[in-house]
Amino acid sequence: MSKKSDQPSMDRRQFIGGTVAAAGAVTIAPGVILHAVAGSNEQTEGASSEHRWGMVIDANKCADGCSACVDACNNEHELTDLGRPETDAAWIRTVKLKDKQTGNISRLPVMCQHCEHPPCVDVCPTNASFKRVDGVVLVDRHRCIGCRYCMMACPYKARSFIHEALTDQSVYAPRGKGCVESCTLCVHRIDEGVMQTACQEACDKAGHGAILFGDLKDPNSEISQVLKKYNSVQIRGDLELNTGVRYRNL
Amino acid sequence: MRSSLISNRYLIVLLAALLLSATQLFAGSAFVTKGSKAASLDSCVAPTDVMRRNHMDFLQHGRDDTVIDGIRGLDYSLSECVDCHAATDVSGKSMPVDAEGQFCQECHGYVAVSPACFQCHRTTPDAKANKYGNHSDKSFLVGPVSQPAGIQRD
Amino acid sequence: MSKMYYRELYCGSPTRFWAGLALLGTIIAIGLGAAYYMEHQGHWVTGMSNQIVWGLPHVFAIFLIVAASGALNVASIGSVFGGPLYKPLGRYSGLLAIGLLAGGLMVLVLDLGRPDRLIVAMTEYNFKSIFAWNVILYSGFFAIVGVYLWTMMDRSVSKFNRPVGFVAFFWRIALTTGTGSIFGFLVAREAYDAAIMAPMFVIMSFSYGLAFFIITLIAAYIWGDREIGDLRLTRLKNLLGVFVGAVLYFALAYNLTNLYITQHHGIESFILLNGGVYTQMFWIGQVLIGSILPLFLIYSPAFDKSRWAIAAASVAVLIGGFFQIYVIVIGGQAYPMNLFPGKEVVESGFFDGVVASYTPTFPEAALGVAGIAVALAMVAVGARVFKVFPETLEDPND
Numbered sequence: 001m002s003k004k005s006d007q008p009s010m011d012r013r014q015f016i017g018g019t020v021a022a023a024g025a026v027t028i029a030p031g032v033i034l035h036a037v038a039g040s041n042e043q044t045e046g047a048s049s050e051h052r053w054g055m056v057i058d059a060n061k062c063a064d065g066c067s068a069c070v071d072a073c074n075n076e077h078e079l080t081d082l083g084r085p086e087t088d089a090a091w092i093r094t095v096k097l098k099d100k101q102t103g104n105i106s107r108l109p110v111m112c113q114h115c116e117h118p119p120c121v122d123v124c125p126t127n128a129s130f131k132r133v134d135g136v137v138l139v140d141r142h143r144c145i146g147c148r149y150c151m152m153a154c155p156y157k158a159r160s161f162i163h164e165a166l167t168d169q170s171v172y173a174p175r176g177k178g179c180v181e182s183c184t185l186c187v188h189r190i191d192e193g194v195m196q197t198a199c200q201e202a203c204d205k206a207g208h209g210a211i212l213f214g215d216l217k218d219p220n221s222e223i224s225q226v227l228k229k230y231n232s233v234q235i236r237g238d239l240e241l242n243t244g245v246r247y248r249n250l
Numbered sequence: 251m252r253s254s255l256i257s258n259r260y261l262i263v264l265l266a267a268l269l270l271s272a273t274q275l276f277a278g279s280a281f282v283t284k285g286s287k288a289a290s291l292d293s294c295v296a297p298t299d300v301m302r303r304n305h306m307d308f309l310q311h312g313r314d315d316t317v318i319d320g321i322r323g324l325d326y327s328l329s330e331c332v333d334c335h336a337a338t339d340v341s342g343k344s345m346p347v348d349a350e351g352q353f354c355q356e357c358h359g360y361v362a363v364s365p366a367c368f369q370c371h372r373t374t375p376d377a378k379a380n381k382y383g384n385h386s387d388k389s390f391l392v393g394p395v396s397q398p399a400g401i402q403r404d
Numbered sequence: 405m406s407k408m409y410y411r412e413l414y415c416g417s418p419t420r421f422w423a424g425l426a427l428l429g430t431i432i433a434i435g436l437g438a439a440y441y442m443e444h445q446g447h448w449v450t451g452m453s454n455q456i457v458w459g460l461p462h463v464f465a466i467f468l469i470v471a472a473s474g475a476l477n478v479a480s481i482g483s484v485f486g487g488p489l490y491k492p493l494g495r496y497s498g499l500l501a502i503g504l505l506a507g508g509l510m511v512l513v514l515d516l517g518r519p520d521r522l523i524v525a526m527t528e529y530n531f532k533s534i535f536a537w538n539v540i541l542y543s544g545f546f547a548i549v550g551v552y553l554w555t556m557m558d559r560s561v562s563k564f565n566r567p568v569g570f571v572a573f574f575w576r577i578a579l580t581t582g583t584g585s586i587f588g589f590l591v592a593r594e595a596y597d598a599a600i601m602a603p604m605f606v607i608m609s610f611s612y613g614l615a616f617f618i619i620t621l622i623a624a625y626i627w628g629d630r631e632i633g634d635l636r637l638t639r640l641k642n643l644l645g646v647f648v649g650a651v652l653y654f655a656l657a658y659n660l661t662n663l664y665i666t667q668h669h670g671i672e673s674f675i676l677l678n679g680g681v682y683t684q685m686f687w688i689g690q691v692l693i694g695s696i697l698p699l700f701l702i703y704s705p706a707f708d709k710s711r712w713a714i715a716a717a718s719v720a721v722l723i724g725g726f727f728q729i730y731v732i733v734i735g736g737q738a739y740p741m742n743l744f745p746g747k748e749v750v751e752s753g754f755f756d757g758v759v760a761s762y763t764p765t766f767p768e769a770a771l772g773v774a775g776i777a778v779a780l781a782m783v784a785v786g787a788r789v790f791k792v793f794p795e796t797l798e799d800p801n802d
Binding site: 067070082084085086087088089090093094095096097098099100101105106110119121122123124125126127128143144145146147148149151152153154155156157159160161162163164165177178179180235236239 | 443445446447448453454455457458516517518519521522524525528529530532533534535536538539586589590591592593596737741743744746747748749750751752753754755756
Binding site for chain 2: 138
């Protein structure tokens with residue numbers, strides 16, 4: 001991908017700069033090309049359509065009163081609690097349900113469901129809301145104008161608008177006032193080859209193991225095996241959005 | 251026609267004078283902020299004049315690579331700008347690069363350009379950074395990634 | 405038919421004109437200050453939240469945008485459908501449409517999370533998004549109505565009046581369809597999952613736009629000490645009556661459809677029975693003030709040619725219309741989305757299953773009112789600068 005530049009060519013500028021500098025009898029240190037700093041991190045390959053990342057969540061294993069996944073997500077992405085629940089960001093939340101007919105109680109975490117056909121992407125006027133080739137639904141905050149139409153369209157209430165100026169964001173989750181955001185499926189971990197989301201890590205550490213992240217396109221992955229073996233559902237499956245997050249025992 | 255030529259000539263002289271003074275201004279000052287990692291290095295990831303002129307294009311290119319295509323660890327990355335160019339105060343605490351007198355603000359204030367980067371990106375090095383950068387070290391995870399220890403899936 | 409002369413509208417007293425303009429300017433300045441405050445602090449200072457993402461500014465904006473396209477109707481009747489009595493009103497119709505749209509768009513844009521990125525909205529289009537289409541429809545409306553006004557005001561290009569009028573008419577139908585479709589295709593929300601929204605918004609625009617037109621026309625002719633005949637006002641009044649009835653009919657059809665669909669019973673009982681403030685706004689605001697009262701004022705023989713009744717009916721239509729949009733925009737969001745059919749939400753970390761509360765704040769209202777002030781100020785200045793109003797609108801003799 002080449003980037004258009006409105007700048008004149010460097011050679012010409014270096015010539016002029018050098019001439020002027022010489023005329024002014026100023027010594028400029030010679031430009032030494034060094035990649036001393038670059039390369040401390042090797043460049044990763046990027047998202048690939050060979051994968052589709054998703055999760056399966058076992059509602060039976062989601063323990064009452066536990067908030068490990070929510071805390072871990074907030075910590076991972078530096079989602080600060082400003083004590084204003086109506087406007088504070090919530091990328092993942094726990095919901096406790098009671099069947100109206102039978103009285104059966106279930107509990108589950110809900111986050112962005114990473115749909116194959118995401119309504120938020122359809123309605124976004126500027127293409128800021130987009131789906132990566134590996135199925136992760138994200139907001140490009142460089143393009144988001146803060147119109148909140150995606151929040152109107154999302155069937156899962158998965159998105160939050162940032163209602164105030166922020167500082168000290170996580171380097172993995174740049175976020176700021178006036179843009180919309182949601183669960184990124186810990187895309188910074190995926191890109192570095194870490195096959196575990198923060199919420200799964202926390203849920204496993206707490207000993208519940210309700211959340212399993214993995215590649216839905218790989219038939220041998222653990223998640224594919226689990227989904228093949230056991231019945232699972234999508235939230236609002238009637239909308240035919242083909243979500244990347246599935247639930248068991250719901 | 252003639253008069254416009256004359257005024258053009260004046261303009262050129264004026265611009266040359268301005269350029270000269272600007273060159274001297276920057277030649278006299280340090281390129282980097284004292285007390286930052288960058289101060290101890292010979293050069294940025296590209297020659298200084300290239301960086302000065304094109305850093306915004308490098309960053310804009312890189313942001314799409316990372317956000318849309320998921321490519322991390324690019325040579326030109328904003329977080330590395332911050333890591334390298336943030337100075338520390340006497341107590342050893344990092345100072346925001348967009349604060350008055352700090353690396354980014356010093357130039358952008360001079361040319362009256364307001365960088366929008368820091369409305370979302372952090373302005374100091376992140377203590378948690380490189381948690382995932384080193385691909386081999388995944389010791390922070392519980393057990394092997396594919397099958398966490400002691401977790402029964404079904 | 406006698407020849408029409410148009411003349412710039414000069415107010416009887418210059419003090420009144422400048423004082424009026426200063427008042428509007430003050431309202432606009434307060435609104436802009438409020439917008440700056442909201443943007444600078446972030447939206448937490450408003451009543452809006454992650455549950456009610458569109459608030460009072462959107463109600464004002466949508467109200468003004470819808471009214472804008474309807475205000476153009478009078479011009480369309482004159483030049484497209486050949487109504488000679490309406491023809492002299494065409495210029496003002498176009499001017500009012502531009503003013504109302506400008507006011508509405510100002511409110512909409514200043515409530516964005518990042519209004520500084522308006523250029524992104526102008527250059528990046530996702531053609532699957534109705535919002536992106538609306539950006540084109542709204543900007544195109546300015547251009548087309550501008551040209552339309554030109555063909556009405558400049559004799560040398562008047563032969564293009566009719567074709568341009570046609571384009572403007574279809575464009576304005578598209579514009580309101582687009583605005584209504586913002587709410588028509590949100591499958592997840594029970595209040596909005598209805599294609600009838602698009603035609604309903606079209607008919608709402610007819611009604612609100614005409615009401616705005618009548619009330620400002622009467623005000624302008626009082627302001628400028630000019631005459632306006634009963635014949636035209638009665639025509640406009642009768643037309644308004646038809647539109648008000650049509651809006652009521654569409655509201656009935658929309659609610660009846662939802663009442664049939666079991667899945668939508670929740671939202672229906674919320675709006676019609678137990679939604680608190682939204683139920684009151686629907687019955688008292690939309691139905692009583694916005695429909696029944698104006699229909700009575702328009703069709704009761706007791707108020708035959710009463711200007712007071714016509715003006716009151718127009719104001720009632722506008723108040724009712726405002727409440728109607730409030731119920732659609734905010735009531736529709738306040739009712740919780742049903743993520744888990746058949747289940748009751750016992751606990752949630754993010755307000756699932758509960759009616760969202762929304763209390764508008766002063767800055768939001770100030771921004772919205774400033775939108776109306778922008779529209780009126782543009783009309784006041786436009787009518788003063790251009791030959792918009794006929795010198796007299798007395799009834800023709802023949």
